[in-house]
Amino acid sequence: MVLHTEKRPVKVANCSGYHGDPAFEMYRQATLGDVDFITGDYLAEVNLANNAQAWRNGEHPGYEPTAWDGLQQTIDVIAQKRIRVVINGGALDPKALALKVETLVSEKKLNLRVAYLSGDDLYPTLGPNMPTTKDELRHLDSANTSTAPADLTYAFLNNGGNPVPMISAHAYLGARGIVEGLRRGADIVICGRVADASPVIAAAWFWHGWCETDYDELAGSLIAGHLIECSAYVTGGNFADFDNYDLDSLVEPGFPIAEIARDGTCVISKHPGTDGFINVDTVRCQFLYELQEIRTSTAMSALISPTYMLRRLGTIGMCSVDEAAAFLKSVLISGIRGSPPPPTTKCAIFYQGGYEAQLLLNATGYGTPKKWDLLEKQLRHFIPADIMNDLETLEFQRVGVTAENPRSQLDSTTYLRVLSTSRKQSAVISVAKAMGNISLKHFSGFHASLDMRTAIPRPFLAYYPAIVSQSGINETINFIDGPNKISSFGTGHPARYEELGTRDTYDPKDPQTYTCDTKQIRLGDIALGRSGDKGGNLNVGFFPKSPCHWPWLQDYMTKDRMRQLIGTDWDDSFFIERVEFPHIHAVHFVVYGILGRGVSSSTRLDGFGKGFLDYVRDKFVEVPVDIFQN
Structure with missing residues (x-):
């Protein structure tokens, strides 16, 4: 078993935040400077579901093509520079991508060992249909007694007693399985649905030889992973203050690097010469992005991970280092504290939601609010009452406001988004038919897009976030040791869990009173x-x-x-x-x-x-x- 206990910080470069990021970013991260690890996040919650049915029918490879393309472009550099790679681009079928990578490695006669992680796909256990009661599979927010579930949270129970087909069910795995693979000699680890920060956590965990009870250090690496997993989101992308910077510098921001020290502190940077910028503001923006849950036993916040839990995030600190010209090249993150993992992890479940369609209708200028009032009354009038009972959703969303004293007709135009969903295709069709019944009875100046394809009902996937027990997940690291030979090792479970506390929420304790103008x-x-x-x-x-x-x-x-x-x-x-x-x-x-x-x-x-x-x-x-x- 390989143990790595370097004292210097580990340098982890992220090459992807979503499957749409170009494959060449992996090559850029490998060649523009020296790094120890390349990690990549290719999955949003809906990625897996979009391809799950086709994959099970043998009509999709299961993995993300940009992950494969990036590895093809970069594999020689990975081998030459001894860069380890951990990505979740295996998506639905990490084994399939790992086999392709192993074939590529063998053809090129490279000295690289390939492994893949399994255990996240819970469809064989939880499927093929959705539960028939609320208690069979707990909702992610079910423990929060202060919240009320949205009206359609349990829509799968409203199908007349008929089963609702499940499309996919993937648990969010932590970093321990990846670490086990690295310790057993893996150079490339292909994952499916691991938590977004897990590859970065694993890189630092392995590099520094931490124990699984080094909670503060692990928590620091979780923050590092959270900051860089969205690619350009920490280097100028999606940046609220972008309008105060040179737009040319934001056309193609470079991707980030986290240098994680032995004590869990980290510095966020990027390769010299790449566009974009990193400063305390870009890092604060990304830190605040998509914090999932806030639960604490003290007056601080916690960001939940299936690997372990962060506590006392209120102590987090950031400062700029290596100042150059107008931009700060890197930002130091410190002050993170951790604790044992929770006993449950998130499981993203998608199922056949029925059918949906939308009408996009335009109105211009004078009297627009009354125009939309009339159109909504007309549509509701022409949709038969029995059909209305079959519609799960019928929403009239008014988008935009007309400009005062408009300079062009576009300045004066808004649109109405009529969105309908139902388990019955015929019910959604009836909304479009009702629009046809309005015909020339419409308001003054009515017009619509020439492209009416969105009015045609199409199947859609509904989402249900559940929680499942971590102890029930069979996480396994698998090595491809030759043709038709796979060596598999169970990765076990944490020795200790800690229940999530009550979610913390509070207003300012002693607000200041201002008496000035x-x-x-x-x-x-x-x-x-x-x-x-x-x-x-x-x-x-x-x-x-x-x-x-x-x-x-x-x-x-x-x-x-x-x-x-x-x-x-x-x-x-x-x-x-x-x-x-x-x-x-x-x-x-x-x-x-x-x-x-x-x-x-x-x-x-x-x-x-x-x-x-x-x-x-x-x-x-x-x-x-x-x-x-x-």
């Missing part, structure tokens, strides 16, 4: 941040552009304030959590239920919550003038 500005003029999704829940975090504005932002951004800022999108079935990260001057919210069922079955136009932050930052807020005197 105020002025109205956009929130985005004073605050940055990031938003995203975890299933049906939306996460959003804020921090001030200037440190002297933190006391005001900390006091201003309360749970009630967030409800106000959500505006008419707020529903009383939602629930808000709020925590603070005082050392990085950030406040973070989770809005439970606002994205409905989430992922592929969210009915919101911004179904992944990516635009929510800038919606809120565009709102006018009253700010005390005194805070600008500092």
